[in-house]
Amino acid sequence: MEAILLVGGQGTRLRPLTISTPKPLLPTAGVAFLAHQLARAHAEGVERIVFATSYRAEMFEEAFGNRAHGVDLVYVVEDEPLGTGGAIRNAARALTSGPDDPVLILNGDILSGHDVRAQVKLHEEAGAAVTLHLTEVDDPSRFGCVPTDDHGRVTAFLEKTPDPVTNQINAGCYVFRRSVIDTIPEGEVVSVERETFPALIASGATVMGHVESGYWLDVGTPEAFVRGSRDLVLGALASPAMPGEPGERLTLPGASVAADAVVAGGTSIGRGAVIESGATVTGSVLLDDAFVAEGATVRDSVLSRGARVGGGAVLDGVVLGDGAVVGPGNELRGGLRVWPGVELPPTAVRFSADT
Numbered sequence: 340m341e342a343i344l345l346v347g348g349q350g351t352r353l354r355p356l357t358i359s360t361p362k363p364l365l366p367t368a369g370v371a372f373l374a375h376q377l378a379r380a381h382a383e384g385v386e387r388i389v390f391a392t393s394y395r396a397e398m399f400e401e402a403f404g405n406r407a408h409g410v411d412l413v414y415v416v417e418d419e420p421l422g423t424g425g426a427i428r429n430a431a432r433a434l435t436s437g438p439d440d441p442v443l444i445l446n447g448d449i450l451s452g453h454d455v456r457a458q459v460k461l462h463e464e465a466g467a468a469v470t471l472h473l474t475e476v477d478d479p480s481r482f483g484c485v486p487t488d489d490h491g492r493v494t495a496f497l498e499k500t501p502d503p504v505t506n507q508i509n510a511g512c513y514v515f516r517r518s519v520i521d522t523i524p525e526g527e528v529v530s531v532e533r534e535t536f537p538a539l540i541a542s543g544a545t546v547m548g549h550v551e552s553g554y555w556l557d558v559g560t561p562e563a564f565v566r567g568s569r570d571l572v573l574g575a576l577a578s579p580a581m582p583g584e585p586g587e588r589l590t591l592p593g594a595s596v597a598a599d600a601v602v603a604g605g606t607s608i609g610r611g612a613v614i615e616s617g618a619t620v621t622g623s624v625l626l627d628d629a630f631v632a633e634g635a636t637v638r639d640s641v642l643s644r645g646a647r648v649g650g651g652a653v654l655d656g657v658v659l660g661d662g663a664v665v666g667p668g669n670e671l672r673g674g675l676r677v678w679p680g681v682e683l684p685p686t687a688v689r690f691s692a693d694t
């Protein structure tokens with residue numbers, strides 16, 4: 340089977356991590372995020388993937404070349420971002436599938452353990468135009484809200500509605516009949532969520548929902564990105580692309596961790612990264628050459644390439660950009676993001692005991 344991978348978004352919610360690297364290429368559990376998606380797609384029977392790229396397009400080909408994780412890869416670039424539907428239509432130029440063949444479409448920022456073969460089977464049995472993977476979340480207003488009838492047929496598609504009618508959402512993995520992709524207007528900005536799906540449903544086409552609520556995560560925010568990396572390292576979602584066994588931590592070659600440092604909770608430690616004596620690092624992502632000094636505490640945070648945390652500093656839910664420096668004794672919490680290269684002097688930021 341062939342797939343189209345949508346990777347043209349700017350990843351704005353993940354800044355400053357996405358200033359230099361597109362979201363799908365961020366190192367996650369030791370490898371580029373997409374490596375996990377490619378390896379899982381291969382395991383689900385996908386043989387060829389067309390990358391629909393736009394933002395920093397050349398970096399994808401540099402990262403993966405013509406073949407990776409058992410899948411043949413081709414790249415199609417949009418001069419201007421065409422939206423999700425326009426990107427699918429544009430990338431379809433490079434498909435080899437026939438008009439009735441199923442083609443898989445994947446959002447490029449999803450970790451999912453769902454059964455793609457079962458989704459394709461439902462699609463074929465129903466003779467559907469499109470079959471969407473649906474899952475349940477607590478806050479459907481941030482996603483595409485997708486109600487279905489008793490037969491699993493999709494009855495509406497409500498993208499980011501303030502009034503969701505169900506907790507069931509679009510999980511960002513579709514099976515399209517190839518000929519249906521060819522009905523999307525060419526060379527125009529089209530949203531598959533706001534235009535194509537509602538139009539198909541209104542026209543009476545068969546749009547099916549494959550409801551499956553296993554492991555699923557959109558890594559589009561810093562909190563979710565850290566959670567996804569942590570879950571992969573801990574083995575909550577098995578990935579054939581993980582460069583090591585699941586466990587409390589993943590240490591890449593060339594990293595150095597002091598014997599009495601506590602490093603756990605699914606932390607990944609990049610090449611050349613250093614964790615000094617007495618430091619505690621839990622549930623975090625340390626990219627290459629990150630540095631955690633003596634006695635510092637780092638929880639649920641991202642330290643980008645070459646970022647440094649000074650002695651005794653505390654970071655909780657923080658993102659440090661490339662080369663950012665947090666001087667000794669600072670205490671940073673709650674979603675704070677430090678831009679690349681910024682240096683915080685010693686004890687510049689502290690929380691009082693009752694915050």
Ligand code: GDD
Nearest residue numbers: 345346347348391420421422426446447482483509511557
């Ligand atoms: N090539 C290309 N061109 N890709 C694009 C473009 C574009 O113009 N715009 C977005 N993409 C890609 C993004 O890179 C991402 O992989 C995917 O399309 C979805 O875009 P997001 O920006 O991540 O959308 P979202 O997370 O707000 O919502 C989407 O995903 C939800 C599930 O996580 C929607 O599909 C929702 O309906 C869905 O519930």
Ligand code: MG
Nearest residue numbers: 448557558559
């Ligand atoms: Mg997303």
